[in-house]
Amino acid sequence: MQRISVTVTLNRSTLQFDEAGFQRLEQYLADARRTLEGNPDRDEILTDLEQAVADQCTRRLAVGSTTVTLAELAPALEEIGPVQAPGATASTPAGASRPLQQVSEGALISGVCLGLARYFGLNVTLLRIATVLLLLATGGGMILVYIALMLLMPYAPRERGGQPLGKIPAKSRSLVEFIRAKLGVAAA
Amino acid sequence: MTVETKLAPIRKGLLEFLVLKIVGAHSVYVADILRRLAGTEFATQEGTLYPLLSKLRREDLVLYEWQESDAGPPRKYYRLTEAGKAQLAALDDYWNLINRTIADLGT
Numbered sequence: 001m002q003r004i005s006v007t008v009t010l011n012r013s014t015l016q017f018d019e020a021g022f023q024r025l026e027q028y029l030a031d032a033r034r035t036l037e038g039n040p041d042r043d044e045i046l047t048d049l050e051q052a053v054a055d056q057c058t059r060r061l062a063v064g065s066t067t068v069t070l071a072e073l074a075p076a077l078e079e080i081g082p083v084q085a086p087g088a089t090a091s092t093p094a095g096a097s098r099p100l101q102q103v104s105e106g107a108l109i110s111g112v113c114l115g116l117a118r119y120f121g122l123n124v125t126l127l128r129i130a131t132v133l134l135l136l137a138t139g140g141g142m143i144l145v146y147i148a149l150m151l152l153m154p155y156a157p158r159e160r161g162g163q164p165l166g167k168i169p170a171k172s173r174s175l176v177e178f179i180r181a182k183l184g185v186a187a188a
Numbered sequence: 189m190t191v192e193t194k195l196a197p198i199r200k201g202l203l204e205f206l207v208l209k210i211v212g213a214h215s216v217y218v219a220d221i222l223r224r225l226a227g228t229e230f231a232t233q234e235g236t237l238y239p240l241l242s243k244l245r246r247e248d249l250v251l252y253e254w255q256e257s258d259a260g261p262p263r264k265y266y267r268l269t270e271a272g273k274a275q276l277a278a279l280d281d282y283w284n285l286i287n288r289t290i291a292d293l294g295t
Contacts, residue, residue, distance in 0.1 A: 012261045032235075041242035048238040048264075052218075055260055081233030086204070086240040 005067050011047050013054035016067045024073055032083040052080050101156035107169040110150045206230055208276045211250055217263040
């Protein structure tokens with residue numbers, strides 16, 4: 001069994017897509033939605049893009065044909081181009097300087113491993129396993145290294161509209177910020 | 189690093205200035221802006237332009253109004269706000285200053 005066509009409402013236009021076209025369209029819009037994560041104008045931009053896709057596809061449809069296929073959609077999306085957030089570089093080239101920061105989102109404890117993994121481009125799970133092994137090998141001495149890094153590494157700014165922090169990352173972050181404030185007072 | 193990769197960020201950074209310039213000259217809709225830039229070094233796409241225009245509108249530099257079109261759905265026509273005109277004038281001045289600086293250096 002195969003779906004012959006899918007009716008899609010794109011902003012103010014309604015169009016028929018075949019299955020392959022529909023999937024490609026869904027993927028494009030999902031990518032756009034992800035790129036615009038945290039952008040206050042996301043919904044408006046997506047509406048504009050939907051209309052642009054509808055206009056482009058309508059223009060490309062052969063006379064008498066009613067269903068948009070990849071033959072129309074692919075060149076349409078090609079012309080519209082991938083969504084790029086204003087001010088952002090198209091893609092961060094490898095080796096571009098990324099700050100060494102703790103990452104609270106998705107952290108297990110404070111985000112040291114996650115930050116190191118991101119900085120060095122390593123797999124975070126492997127890095128965590130290595131950390132635990134070092135912890136065992138050093139008879140717990142690794143804890144001191146972790147605490148030192150936790151206090152020294154700055155925190156990456158929270159992503160706007162990002163996921164809420166887990167209990168432990170949130171607690172350790174506020175603890176570190178508390179200690180830093182105290183030390184700041186002591187130094188002054 | 190090739191000349192091309194060095195120039196790409198400059199073009200990208202200038203796009204906002206150029207869009208303000210185009211919107212400042214006439215009330216335009218997106219296809220007009222694309223057409224105006226097509227064939228120049230600043231040719232761009234809707235995927236880039238819509239997010240940029242939304243940002244400019246949020247910064248209160250441009251505003252749009254819906255206008256019916258002969259073919260298809262109504263379109264958003266953009267024009268500059270007073271703040272947009274002021275910023276365009278400031279950018280124009282700065283651009284001229286940069287040009288003079290570049291011309292003066294190396295002589």
